[in-house]
Structure formats: C-alpha cells, structure tokens
Amino acid sequence: MKPMMRQGEWLGLYVASVAVALGVSAILIRATGGDSLAVFDALIEGSLTGSGRWGLTLGAAAPMLLVALGTIVSARAGLVNIGQEGQLLIGTAFAVYFGFRIGGPGPFNLVVLLVAGSIGGALWAGVAGVLRFRRGVPEVLSTLLLVTVASQVTAYALGREWLLLASNSVGARNNVSEQLAEDNRLPNLNIFGNQIPSSFFLGVVFAVIVAFALARTVWGFQLRMLGRSPQAAQRAGVSQRSFGMRAMLTSGAFAGLAGTVMFAGGGFQFSNYKFVPGFSGNIGWTGLLVALVARERAMPAIAVAIAFGALRTGSSFVGSTGVEARVTDVIEGLLVLALLVPPAVMFIRDRRRARAATTART
Amino acid sequence: MSQAPPDRTGVDAHTAPTPAVDLRGITKRFGAVTACDSVDLTLSRGKIHGILGENGAGKSTLMKILIGLVLPDGGSIHIDGEPQQIHDPLAAARLGIGMVHQHFSLVDPLTVWENVALGEGSRLDPGAVRKRIGEIGDHYGLHIDPNARVGDLTAGLRQRVEIIKCLRRDPSIVIFDEPTSVLTPEESTTLFESFRDVVAAEGRAVVLVSHKLDEVLAATDEITIMRQGRVVEHLRTMNADARTLARAMVGREVSLRTERAALGLIEVDEADESLAAPAAASMDREPVLSIRHATAIGAQGAPVLDDLSLDVHAGEILGIAGVEGNGQRALGDLLSSLVRLSSGEVSVGGNVISTRTPGAMTAAGVGVIPEDRHDSGVVLDMTVAENLVLMTPQQVANRGVLDRAKLARRAEQMIAEFDIQCAGPEAPMWSLSGGNQQRVVLARELSYAPEILVAAQPTRGLDVGAIEYMTDRLRAAAAEGVAILLISSELEEILDLADRIAVMYRGAIVGEMLRADADLERLSLLMGGAAA
Secondary structure (H helix, E strand, O other): OOHHHHHHHHHHHHHHHHHHHHHHHHHHHHHHOOOOHHHHHHHHHHHHHHHOOOHHHHHHHHHHHHHHHHHHHHHHHOOOOOEEEEHHHHHHHHHHHHHHHHOOOOHHHHHHHHHHHHHHHHHHHHHHHHHHHHHHHOOOHHHHHHHHHHHHHHHHHHOEEEEOOOHHHHOOOOOOOOOOHHHHHHEEEEEEOOEEEEEHHHHHHHHHHHHHHHEHHHHHHHHHHHHHHHHHHHHHHOOHHHHHHHHHHHHHHHHHHHHHHHHOOOOOOOOOOOOOOOOOOOOHHHHHHHHHHOOOOOOHHHHHHHHHHHHHHHHHHHHHHOOOOOHHHHHHHHHHHHHHHHHHHHHHHHHHHHHHHHHHOO | OOOOOOOOOOOOOOOOOOOEEEEEEEEEOOEEEEEEEEEEEEOOOOOOOEOOOOOOOHHHHHHHHHOOOOOOEEEEEEEOOOEEEOOOOOHHHHHOOEEEEEOOOOOOOHHHHHHOHHHHHOOOOOOOOOOOOOHHHHHHOOOOOOOOOOOOHHHHHHHHHHHHHOOOOOOOOOEEEOOOOOOOOHHHHHHHHHHHHHHHOOOOOEHHHHHHHHHHHOOEEEEEEEEEEEEEEEEEEEHHHHHHHHHHHHHHHHHHOOOHOOOOOOOOOOOOOOOOOOHHHHHHHOOOEEEEEEEOOOOOOOOEEEEEEEOOOOOOOEEEEEEOOOOOHHHHOOOOOOOOOOOEEEEEEOEEEOOOOOOOHHHHHHHHHHOOHHHHOOOOEHHHHHOOOOHHHHEEEEOOEEEEHHHHHHHHHHHHHHHOEEEEEEEEEHOOHHHHHHHHHHHHHOOOOEEEEEEEEEEEEHHHHHHHHHHHHHHHHHOOOOEEEEEOOHHHHHHOOOOOEEEOOEEEEEEEEEHHHHHHHHHHHOOOOOOO
C-alpha cells in the first residue's frame, strides 16, 4: 500500500470519528437543554483562541507527553507499565522533599527538582520491575496496584512535617507542601504574546531523543527486538532481566519527571506550585492514553498530547455555558474515544491485509 | 441376498462378531498432500489395536476422522455395523467414542476431581465425582488422589487424569493418541498391563497410536502399520517382532530414494555396539562442539535432556535422528542460550560456555537455524534488513548509532547472495513466504562465520526447491569447515546429509554410527527405544 494512500486513510478515519463524536455530543447537549454551538465555541476558546490559552494547553500537554514517552519505552520492550499515576506521585514527592531540603539558587534547585523527581519515579517503577524480573509477578498488576500504595504513601508524607508538610501549616486543615519559590520554577517563554511553558519544550526535546534512540540506536534496536520476540533477543544476548529492568526504570523516570514539571512548571496551573493530595490529577492515566493513541511512537505523541491538553483546558470553559458538568465529562469522554477509534480500526485492517496477503501466497 | 440386521451384542455363532469400528476406504487430502489414502481399519471388541507409523504417516489424521475433528473426503465409517457420519466430537461421544489426547488439556491450578468434572453439562456433585474417580482407579489400576492439585502431579499422573477423564464417560471405543510420549517406560508398562485385562473383560475396543515399537509389542493384540497415508501391513502382535515392524514402518522408499541409504540395509548384530563404533576418522581431531552429560529440566518438571553427550567436529555434519519430542527441541534451545543446564557442560572450541548467560552461545560462534523460526529465528514485525543483522546490530553501527546506509547495503548484498524474494530491505518480515524467511535466517546465521551451525528441522514446511537450496548450503558450509549439527525428524534428510548419525531418545543419545555404516533397521529400533 502506498504511503500517501495510507496517510489519507488515517486522516479520513480521524475526521470521521471526531465528527461522529461531535455529532453525538451535540445531540446530548440539545437533549439536556443546552446550546451545542456555544459549547463547542467554549471548547475552542478555552483551549486555543482565548487569551493566553495556547500556553495553558501546551503546559497541560507537557506532562502528558512525558508520561507517554515513558510508556512508549516500556511498551517497546514488551512491558505493560500502567502505573504512571503512582510513579508520577512518588517522583513529585521526591522532587519536593529534596528540592526543599537541598535548596540552593534557582537554576541549581531546578536541576535538583528534575533529577530527584526522575529518580523517585524510576524507583517506584523499579519496585514493579524487581517483582517482575526476580519473582515473575506480572508488571501489569503490580504497577497498577502500586498506584494505590503511592497515593497512600504521599498522603502520609503530606501529613508529616518532617517529610513534605509545610512547616507553617500547623493547624491548617489541608495537607499541603510549601510553595515553590518563584525563581525556582520552570520559566515561560514569550512567543507571539503567548506564555509558552518551557516544560513543553522539555517534552519535545525528550520526544525527539526517544524517537531517535528507538529508531536509530543499537539500544533501541535491541529493545524493540526484546518486545517483539524475547526468545530471539535472548539468543542475541539481550537479557530480558537487565534490558527489561532498565526500560522499566526509564519509564518510571519519565513519569516522575512529568510530575516534577507539573509541580515546577508554568502554563496550566495544576496546583499553584504546591504538592497536595490528589496532585496527579489523572495525568498519569491520560499519558497512557496519549501513548496508546500515538500507537507507541514518540513524535506523533507530541500532537496527541497537545490534543488531550486542549481537551483539558477547553473543557474548563464549557462549564460557563450552563451545561451540566456531567455532560461536559461525557463530551470529553466521547472525544477521547474518537481519538482511540482510528488506531483500532487500522490495526484490524492491517491484520486482515496481512492475513489476506499470506493466504494469497499459499 | 438377505441382509441380517446388525448384531449389536457382537456374539453370533455363524459369523465373525460385528466389529466395533469398521473404517473402509477412508481418504483425506490436505491440498496436494494425501494424509489418508483409502485406509481400511477394523477394531474388535475386547482387543487393543496398535497403530504404528512415523511422523506424518497419517495416524493422527485417521484418529481425528474417527473422533469427528476432521471430515474425510471419501470412505465410510461403520460403528457396530451401522454406517455413521461423525461430523463433530459430540457426535463421536454419543457413539461412545472417547479419546485420550497426546497433549494434556488439564487446568493446573484445579484439583484432579475438578479437572475430571470440567466440561460436564450436568449439575456438579463433588462427592459423586470423587467416588467415581475412586471406582475407576480400583477398576483399571489408575489410582490417584482426587483432591491433589494437577499442577503438582508428575507427567505420568497427569496422563492418568487424562485417561480417567476419558473413561468417566464410559466409552465403548477408546483411542489413545501417543499416550506415553511423556511417560517413563515403567509407567507405560504398568498402565497397559492393568488396562489389558479390563478391556478384554468388558469388551471395549481400544486403539493405541504410537511410534514406539516396544510399547506396541507389549500392549496390543493386533497391529496396523501406516506409511505415507496408507496401511502397509496388518498383523497379529504375537506374530510380530521389533525388526519386522521397524522395516514395515520405514519402508523401502527410503533406500530407493537415496543411493547411499541402500547401503543401510545390512544385517548387524543387535548388540549395543553403538558407542563403541564412533566415527573413527573424526576422532583424531578435537571436536569443535562438545556436550558432556547435559541434563536440563523442562517446564513439566521432567528432564528434557537427560545426561546427553555428543561431539561435533569441524567440517562434519552430525545428524540427530529421533522421533519428535525426545528432547531435540531442548538440544536446539540449549545451543541458542534458551535452556539452562542443571548439570553437565557445553564447550565450544575447548572453552566451556555458560548456559546461564543470554547470548553466550551466539557470542561463542554458534549459529542456529531454529526449529520454530517465528520463536527465536526472526522477528516478524521488524524489517528484512533488521532481521538480517538481528544478532549483531553492532556490526552496522558507529558508537551505538545505527548506520542506515550500511544496514541497507549489507541487506541488499545478502538478499542478492541468498536470492531472498522480498520487496526490498525495508519490507516487513511477515510479508515474506516461509521459504524466504528461512533464507533470511540462513543468510544471517552464516554471515557471522560461525564455527558451529545448528540446523533444527531446517527444511520443515519448505517446498522442493527451497529444500534443495537449504541442503546445498548446509553441505557447502560443512565443506568450508563449519561443524554442523543437523537435528531432524526426517530420517531421509539425515541419511542424505549427515556424515555421522546419532539417535536421540528420551533426552539422551542412545546410539551413534557413521553414515556409511547406517542400518535402517537399527536406526528404527533405536528411535523406537527398543535398544535403549
């Protein structure tokens, strides 16, 4: 099949499925007494056209992209890491703890934050990695269950002043960490009047690195081989244990980094530069979806992350149209589904074509 | 002519008893291959009937037709004298036909009684099932603890559970499809001894499909021998001996097909002189590959390699003959760093190679054409070019970064040299035919100039042209000094290619001979475990 035709097929599928999602949403909005056009206007204004909204959208997209990159690395190695939400939390907790403990001038402290966050996420993924490669516990279960543990652990730490709780908050009702000082935050770049958060550029740089490493390095070659055929990989000296473990750690490090940029980054305000319970805000899960929709490829993940970021920033404006919050959730869900349908359809079509090709030969 | 109604009791003073099963002219074709070619088979009540034949002789297809898994293209089936159409296994079950399958269909985490009850439509009564298991155990000598977890049982006891599962439905016709491939000799002897009396007393008709000579001789009353889809011989067990069976099973086609094989039909003393008659010429040199007392435990807890020792010398093709499932796969996997030894060692060029380090064999210069190429030979989702450097991507990389141009050049060169039919270096591996995938494997394994090349079932599933190409290449490699270990269940292939032949049985080498001294009968006997 010609590449052009294939791209046309992709585009057609996306247009069709998004159109169907919007159509169903419109019916739903009408049925609940709303104005569908106003809702769609709000979505677009909130994510793109509104003043400063571009920057927010990219700021929301950045951590999703980072989580997705980690997911891509582990998925290519044949590992199903679905615990990014937890790795993100632990990573952020590490960043907050060491960031405030070590202190130092702005740029230095920022580096400490990013490094500590990555290490924290990697360690949490490493727990699942050790269980998988030493004890044979399926990582799909352990990573998922460790999300719950992570949220309990961070909640505990946020209640203890010697861990994460802000020192001046004695008697306060909320368990909140100290706020990150202004000169320790990730800066925004002013581009065409939009404040574009540097976290987004960080994500793009990492996406390029991951894409290159997977496609063009021996490491990526062996990682892909491991994911596709562990037996062939073992013959070639690619040990499932050490390669898989490293892929798992990398995956967790990206999730931890994602949490850190949510904490220290500008753009979309996740929690006003403070670490709070429920800080992760489903970014770990959304990042998984980004990787899935991008079909585990790093460069397309950039565009997909922006789309998901737009959905998040846009939906915050929809509330103002008077539509019920529950309806907004449904619309968001429909649009996510719309993005997931084309890869599934193409997967099935490719399967059929491959089968037709093989049967035709024999 | 008046036709008497079929006699259901099978007792008639005037005629022979109506056979339990009468297959007439059963024919089944799969494409160009005729699996069964007008096969006649008669099973009598109270008798154990052995069906003997090599892999691919049509035994299994015939049994699948009887159990309703395969529909015949021609012929008729009479059960108790009445013509029947068996369209599916349920129809076979209604006719009282039960089968004990070659491969276990048990659920490990469940207990014995749960497994036995599995698939029963009626309401579950644990007490009744346990009681029935006890009754069957007493009756047939198949004692087992109904509360034991199947996952904890040995292969022999699992086989017992399979048999109880089948007997629980009280079938009047029982088919055993190679039931002893996982049993020890003692286990199989006990099983059939206790079975025999009961079968005769209750008038059941039993089929034992096997390629083990000693087992068939010990357990059956009648024997039918199949070869290439036809019945070549039918005889009473008391008139049979291992030698005649082996001859009938292998047939004369082999000797006609290759001139060299004709030399094989010389009578030799049956005494075990196998290990005393090694390849004299090659013993002068140091072996390139040396395996000593290799023992490895399989997933089922039974040894897949059991004190196996062999040597391969430079420029020599050592053929490993044997009925499939006797550890050949484990031997190939051992040399692919996929199997760990629990004892024994492998050395290449005099250096002991660890079986615990992934890739150690490849690094030591062992090339492998694996038995199942989709398992460890190729990665279907990667490109042809990538598959051609699968084991050594470092060779087309600078400082860890792949050199695309170099990769493509190298791939194009290998595609041309080995005449691989594909859309180009970037074509996905799955788009290639089996023969061309096999060429990719061959090209790659030869590309890093291995000292040893393991070829496991290298021509399986290939067409004639591809087979010829493969055998020519293997010969050429040997001529260049590569030590070749050819593992094949095709005796003809081994006789055609090997300089020396070793027979594998139950995870060990049970006999060894020079090709020039090869004797088909003795080979067959060794493969059947008769001389082991």
